[in-house]
Amino acid sequence: xxxxxxxxxxxxxxxxxxxxxxxxxxxxxxxxxxxxxxxxxxxxxxxxxxxxxxxxxxxxxxxxxxxxxxxxxxxxxxxxxxxxxxxxxxxxxxxxxxxxxxxxxxxxxxxxxxxxxxxxxxxxxxxxxxxxxxxxxxxxxxxxxxxxxxxxxxxxxxxxxxxxxxxxxxxxxxxxxxxxxxxxxxxxxxxxxxxxxxxxxxxxxxxxxxxxxxxxxxxxxxxxxxxxxxxxxxxxxxxxxxxxxxxxxxxxxxxxxxxxxxxxxxxxxxxxxxxxxxxxxxxxxxxxxxxxxx
Amino acid sequence: xxxxxxxxxxxxxxxxxxxxxxxxxxxxxxxxxxxxxxxxxxxxxxxxxxxxxxxxxxxxxxxxxxxxxxxxxxxxxxxxxxxxxxxxxxxxxxxxxxxxxxxxxxxxxxxxxxxxxxxxxxxxxxxxxxxxxxxxxxxxxxxxxxxxxxxxxxxxxxxxxxxxxxxxxxxxxxxxxxxxxxxxxxxxxxxxxxxxxxxxxxxxxxxxxxxxxxxxxxxxxxxxxxxxxxxxxxxxxxxxxxxxxxxxxxxxxxxxxxxxxxxxxxxxxxxxxxxxxxxxxxxxxxxxxxxxxxxxxxxxxxxxxxxxxxx
Numbered sequence: 043x044x045x046x047x048x049x050x051x052x053x054x055x056x057x058x059x060x061x062x063x064x065x066x067x068x069x070x071x072x073x074x075x076x077x078x079x080x081x082x083x084x085x086x087x088x089x090x091x092x093x094x095x096x097x098x099x100x101x102x103x104x105x106x107x108x109x110x111x112x113x114x115x116x117x118x119x120x121x122x123x124x125x126x127x128x129x130x131x132x133x134x135x136x137x138x139x140x141x142x143x144x145x146x147x148x149x150x151x152x153x154x155x156x157x158x159x160x161x162x163x164x165x166x167x168x169x170x171x172x173x174x175x176x177x178x179x180x181x182x183x184x185x186x187x188x189x190x191x192x193x194x195x196x197x198x199x200x201x202x203x204x205x206x207x208x209x210x211x212x213x214x215x216x217x218x219x220x221x222x223x224x225x226x227x228x229x230x231x232x233x234x235x236x237x238x239x240x241x242x243x244x245x246x247x248x249x250x251x252x253x254x255x256x257x258x259x260x261x262x263x264x265x266x267x268x269x270x271x272x273x274x275x276x277x278x279x280x281x282x283x284x285x286x287x288x289x290x291x292x293x294x295x296x297x298x299x300x301x302x303x304x305x306x307x308x309x310x311x312x313x314x315x316x317x318x319x320x321x322x323x324x325x326x327x328x329x330x331x332x333x334x335x336x
Numbered sequence: 337x338x339x340x341x342x343x344x345x346x347x348x349x350x351x352x353x354x355x356x357x358x359x360x361x362x363x364x365x366x367x368x369x370x371x372x373x374x375x376x377x378x379x380x381x382x383x384x385x386x387x388x389x390x391x392x393x394x395x396x397x398x399x400x401x402x403x404x405x406x407x408x409x410x411x412x413x414x415x416x417x418x419x420x421x422x423x424x425x426x427x428x429x430x431x432x433x434x435x436x437x438x439x440x441x442x443x444x445x446x447x448x449x450x451x452x453x454x455x456x457x458x459x460x461x462x463x464x465x466x467x468x469x470x471x472x473x474x475x476x477x478x479x480x481x482x483x484x485x486x487x488x489x490x491x492x493x494x495x496x497x498x499x500x501x502x503x504x505x506x507x508x509x510x511x512x513x514x515x516x517x518x519x520x521x522x523x524x525x526x527x528x529x530x531x532x533x534x535x536x537x538x539x540x541x542x543x544x545x546x547x548x549x550x551x552x553x554x555x556x557x558x559x560x561x562x563x564x565x566x567x568x569x570x571x572x573x574x575x576x577x578x579x580x581x582x583x584x585x586x587x588x589x590x591x592x593x594x595x596x597x598x599x600x601x602x603x604x605x606x607x608x609x610x611x612x613x614x615x616x617x618x619x620x621x622x623x624x625x626x627x628x629x630x631x632x633x634x635x636x637x638x639x640x641x642x643x644x645x646x647x
Contacts, residue, residue, distance in 0.1 A: 060454065067459045070463065071459060073519070075462070077478060077519070080480065080481060097486060141372075145370070148369050149366040149370040154366075155363075155367065158366075161370070171381075173603065174619070174622075174623045175388055176380075176381065176385065176388075180384045182616060232361055261470065264472045280472040287476050287590060288590050
């Protein structure tokens with residue numbers, strides 16, 4: 043942009059600063075990838091090699107497939123169950139939160155109704171509430187209605203995703219014009235029909251962003267499942283791996299779990315990273331909406 | 337916009353008086369659209385919150401069940417040295433972590449936005465990747481890296497004959513946790529800044545290029561002031577996030593048992609109070625007090641910055 047038409051001297055110094063700044067970013071890139079590279083290297087090692095060979099390089103004994111086999115065999119296949127649970131919880135939370143937030147965002151953006159300002163202020167204020175303030179009473183309430191230690195205990199609370207409502211409202215304000223909705227009304231279409239056949243199509247980029255954000259939030263969640271789940275068969279990978287890590291670090295024979303925990307970490311981050319790379323257009327667009335509106 | 341909308345409404349209803357049911361539908365529609373969210377919001381946010389508020393006003397006695405004690409739990413928490421030690425830890429944590437993380441995010445966003453580097457798209461996406469890694473796994477990976485046995489830093493130091501670096505003693509544990517948080521969330525904040533920078537209209541750009549401002553001066557004097565509101569929002573969210581710190585230190589307890597105790601952060605304190613000590617009432621009071629502290633700090637910050645920008 044600004045570079046075109048500069049004198050030779052300027053463009054030489056420009057090229058120098060371009061290399062310098064690229065170097066700065068490259069340094070941070072190395073930092074970003076050290077833990078990721080460590081988990082890749084560690085997953086390919088035997089348990090003794092994990093401690094006796096250099097952490098950021100591979101050992102001569104390539105043990106990845108044995109580690110993966112151990113990972114899926116540990117505790118009679120617990121890991122594949124956790125992986126399935128994580129996927130199921132995140133999918134339900136993602137789809138549910140996207141749907142519910144879209145409807146609510148549409149109501150906030152396109153209608154005037156009694157109590158609108160108050161309700162919206164409540165939604166925004168909800169972001170400030172410490173997790174423990176919610177999860178501790180949630181635990182007691184869920185135990186009263188016998189939902190504790192069931193998938194519902196993890197899924198239902200995560201359908202409330204105030205950021206999603208905020209994001210959808212900001213997006214709908216711009217993407218769906220009032221004229222279009224009024225045109226639908228003039229044509230005699232009902233409100234629900236206007237939403238489903240005219241407005242919804244224009245919102246899909248933001249809907250997918252909210253889906254991705256809610257999916258990732260649920261996939262990464264640790265505190266809620268830690269509190270409301272008891273039996274290993276319902277655990278998501280975060281809680282399961284943290285438990286294995288605790289017994290690995292606790293010694294007493296559990297230290298054989300170190301490589302299993304590494305292989306498990308690798309298996310659980312690869313799908314999310316791949317998904318992120320595939321749909322980066324969506325989340326980048328969505329975050330942009332939130333940022334510009336604030 | 338609202339006026340125009342109202343005008344459109346009267347125009348529509350005026351032209352088609354038979355469609356009075358349409359107006360009815362229009363009045364009812366927002367509530368229907370809002371209903372699913374509201375039900376969930378009330379059931380899983382408002383009700384638990386009110387329940388916790390109620391809980392915090394009672395006390396479980398050894399004999400005679402629970403009794404109403406009013407604000408006694410709050411009075412106890414207000415002078416509880418363990419609670420305030422946790423808050424102090426988090427304030428220190430926030431003061432060292434937030435400036436580093438957001439400073440880097442801003443610097444990288446400005447560099448990427450000004451377009452003066454190679455491999456722009458590659459850096460943008462790869463810096464964001466740690467955000468996709470679950471907090472638990474991030475803490476666990478850094479735990480391996482910090483380990484005096486299997487950590488590469490300790491291995492390098494041993495190979496060179498240097499003393500092993502200790503990432504997990506009382507004076508280094510906070511920077512070590514801050515590093516994990518920065519690793520996780522720098523890219524997220526960078527993307528937000530980047531998006532805000534990209535949204536700045538291009539004509540401003542051209543105006544200052546004509547003035548002969550360099551790309552960097554342009555970034556600092558023209559673009560930076562325009563995204564100050566976005567920066568303030570990220571600071572508020574970072575403060576709120578810092579005060580809720582739980583997973584990273586909770587995972588690191590496994591390898592730093594003597595350094596991270598059961599009241600290291602208020603959230604860990606509330607968690608151990610309720611699920612190990614069964615002190616749900618007191619834990620509820622701690623959570624509310626933490627919420628109040630969070631609100632006060634955020635409010636003071638907003639007040640301070642709005643006064644400064646008004647000047």
